[in-house]
Amino acid sequence: MALRTPEEYKESIRDGRNLFYRGQRVEDPTEHPALKLAVDHACIDFAMSHDPEYRDLATVFDPDIGERISRYYSVPRSSEDLLKRSELTQVGTRLGDGLLLWTRSVPSDGLVALSIMARKIDAAKETGYGERVEQYRRHCAMNDLALSAAMTDARGDRSLGPGEQEHPDYYVRVVRETSEGIVVRGAKAQTTSTTHTNEIVVMPTRALKEGEREYAVSFAVPVNAKGITLIASPYFSEGLNDFEHPISGRHKQTETLTVFEDVFVPWDRVFLNGEWEFTGPLVQTFANYDRFSYCCSTITKLDLMVGAAFLIADYNGIMKASHVRDKLVWLISYAETMKALTKMAALDCVIDESGVAMGNPLITNVAELHYKSGFHQAVSHLQNLAGGLLVTGPGKEDLESPYTREYVLKYLGGRKGTDTEERLRVMNLIRDLTASEYGGYIQVSAVHGAGSIEPGKMAIRGNYDPSEAMGLARRVARID
Ligand SMILES: Cc1cc2nc3c(=O)[nH]c(=O)nc-3n(C[C@H](O)[C@H](O)[C@H](O)COP(=O)(O)OP(=O)(O)OC[C@H]3O[C@@H](n4cnc5c(N)ncnc54)[C@H](O)[C@@H]3O)c2cc1C
Incomplete structure (x- = not known):
C-alpha cells in the first residue's frame, strides 16, 4: 500500500x-x-x-x-x-x-x-x-x-x-x-x-x-x-x-x-x-549519514537568511554602505560554502563493500563544523542589518486596528518607495529566524543537532590522513 x-x-x-x-x-x-x-x-x-x-x-x-x-x-x-x-x-x-x-x-x-x-x-x-x-x-x-x-x-x-x-x-x-x-x-x-x-x-x-x-x-x-x-x-x-x-x-x-x-x-x-564491539562503528556510520542530511537541510535556511539580509538592507536604505556589503558577502560565502561542501560530499562519496553509498565522511564533518561554527555569526549579521525593531516592533493587531494602523504605517517606513507593511513582514521573518522561540530553537539546533560540536571535530581528525600533508611539509623543510 x-x-x-x-x-x-x-x-x-x-x-x-x-x-x-x-x-x-x-x-x-x-x-x-x-x-x-x-x-x-x-x-x-x-x-x-x-x-x-x-x-x-x-x-x-x-x-x-x-x-x-x-x-x-x-x-x-x-x-x-x-x-x-x-x-x-x-x-x-x-x-x-x-x-x-x-x-x-x-x-x-x-x-x-x-x-x-x-x-x-x-x-x-x-x-x-x-x-x-x-x-x-x-x-x-x-x-x-x-x-x-x-x-x-x-x-x-x-x-x-x-x-x-x-x-x-x-x-x-x-x-x-x-x-x-x-x-x-x-x-x-x-x-x-x-x-x-x-x-x-x-x-x-x-x-x-x-x-x-x-x-x-x-x-x-x-x-x-x-x-x-x-x-x-x-x-x-x-x-x-x-x-x-x-x-x-x-x-x-x-x-x-x-x-x-x-x-x-x-x-x-x-x-x-x-x-558491543560494533557500537562505535554503528554510531559513527549513523552520525555520518545523519550529518549529511543535516547539512543538506541547512541550505534552504541559509538561503532564507541571505535573502532576508538583502531585503532588509534594501528596505532600510543601507545597501550601499561598505559594512553592509561586508556582511552580505560574509553571509553569501557562508551559505555557498555550505552548498559546495554538501555537493562535494555526495560527489566524492564512499561506497562500502555491499554497494551502499555514504557522503564523504571527512567533507561531511567539515561541512557540519562550518555550519555550526558560523551560525551565530550569521544570526548576528542579520540582526545587525535589521535593527532593534526585530524585538520592539508592533503586533499584528496594531496593523489591523483603525486607531494604530495609520501611525505604524507612517512612522515605521524605510527607504522611500518601499512599503511599510512589507518592511515589517521582512523584519518579522528575521525575528522568527533569529530572535523568536523558534530562532532560539534553530540556534540550539545549530550547536547540538546531529550531535554536538566536539564529536564532529573528532570525526574530522579521525577521517583525515595527515601523511601526505606532512610529507609535503617535510620535503619543503628539506627534512630527509
Ligand atoms: C533540535 C534537536 C533535535 C534533536 N533530535 C534528536 C533525535 O531525533 N534523535 C536523537 O537521538 N537525538 C536528537 N537530538 C539530540 C542531539 O543529538 C544531542 O543534543 C547532542 O548529541 C548533544 O547531547 P546532549 O544534548 O545530551 O548534550 P551533552 O552531550 O550533555 O553536551 C553538553 C556539553 O557537554 C559536553 N560533553 C558531553 N559529554 C562529554 C564527555 N564525556 N566529556 C567531555 N565533554 C562532554 C559536550 O561536548 C557539550 O559541550 C536533538 C537535539 C536537538 C537540539
Whole structure:
C-alpha cells in the first residue's frame, strides 16, 4: 500500500500512544492545539509524493516491492542517489519554509547505517541481522511509514559509562530475553517527531565496552507499543500568528523524552543485541549519514537568511554602505560554502563493500563544523542589518486596528518607495529566524543537532590522513 496520502498518514497516528504535553495526556496529536502544527508540517512530505511537480523527486520505483516508494526508503548506491536525496531534503525544507521535513529523512539514515553494520556483524558473528534490517526497510517502504530515530540516551553523568551511573536506566538496555524477543528499559532524550511518527528506530548513543553488553541494543518499535511514554517539549508552541511568526506560526517540530518501561521487542525487530564491539562503528556510520542530511537541510535556511539580509538592507536604505556589503558577502560565502561542501560530499562519496553509498565522511564533518561554527555569526549579521525593531516592533493587531494602523504605517517606513507593511513582514521573518522561540530553537539546533560540536571535530581528525600533508611539509623543510 505504498505512498499514503496526508489524510491516511494522519489517521495512522491516532493510535492511542501514551503522549503527554505539559503534564496532560494527548488523545489525538492531529487535533491538539500545539502539536497539530507539527503534524501538518509532516504532511507536506506525504503530499509531495502525490504532487506531479515533486513525485519523481520524492519517490522511486522499487523493483523488488513492485511499486513506487518514498525515496527516503531507497538505499543510496551512487553519488547521483545522494545528490537526489540531498535535493529532496532541500526541496522539502523549502516547502517547510526552512524547517526540515524530519519524519523520514534523518530516521531513514538510521536504516542505511544499520544495514551497513548489520552485514558486518553477520559476517563476523553469523547473526542474521542484515536480513532483519532489510525486511524492516521493506516494511517501512511498503507501509510508507513516518519514523523517529532515537540515539541520544538520557545519560546522566556524562563522564561515566552506562553501567557506572546512579541508576542503570539512564541508557536504554536489555533487561530480559524471552523466546519471542527482548524486553528493554531506559530513556532516550530529545527524540524528534515522536509525537506524530509511526515507529521509532533505536540505536546506542556511544561506543560501548565489554561490560556494557546489555546497553548494546538496537531495535524498532511502533510508537504506541506498550510501555512507551512520550513527554513532549513545549518549546516554540501554539497560538503564534503568522504575521509576527511567518515560520513558527505555520510550522513546528517536536521532541520528546522517550521512556521505555519494560517494552517488548520481537526478535525480527532486533538489530543489535550485545555485540558491543560494533557500537562505535554503528554510531559513527549513523552520525555520518545523519550529518549529511543535516547539512543538506541547512541550505534552504541559509538561503532564507541571505535573502532576508538583502531585503532588509534594501528596505532600510543601507545597501550601499561598505559594512553592509561586508556582511552580505560574509553571509553569501557562508551559505555557498555550505552548498559546495554538501555537493562535494555526495560527489566524492564512499561506497562500502555491499554497494551502499555514504557522503564523504571527512567533507561531511567539515561541512557540519562550518555550519555550526558560523551560525551565530550569521544570526548576528542579520540582526545587525535589521535593527532593534526585530524585538520592539508592533503586533499584528496594531496593523489591523483603525486607531494604530495609520501611525505604524507612517512612522515605521524605510527607504522611500518601499512599503511599510512589507518592511515589517521582512523584519518579522528575521525575528522568527533569529530572535523568536523558534530562532532560539534553530540556534540550539545549530550547536547540538546531529550531535554536538566536539564529536564532529573528532570525526574530522579521525577521517583525515595527515601523511601526505606532512610529507609535503617535510620535503619543503628539506627534512630527509
Ligand atoms: C533540535 C534537536 C533535535 C534533536 N533530535 C534528536 C533525535 O531525533 N534523535 C536523537 O537521538 N537525538 C536528537 N537530538 C539530540 C542531539 O543529538 C544531542 O543534543 C547532542 O548529541 C548533544 O547531547 P546532549 O544534548 O545530551 O548534550 P551533552 O552531550 O550533555 O553536551 C553538553 C556539553 O557537554 C559536553 N560533553 C558531553 N559529554 C562529554 C564527555 N564525556 N566529556 C567531555 N565533554 C562532554 C559536550 O561536548 C557539550 O559541550 C536533538 C537535539 C536537538 C537540539
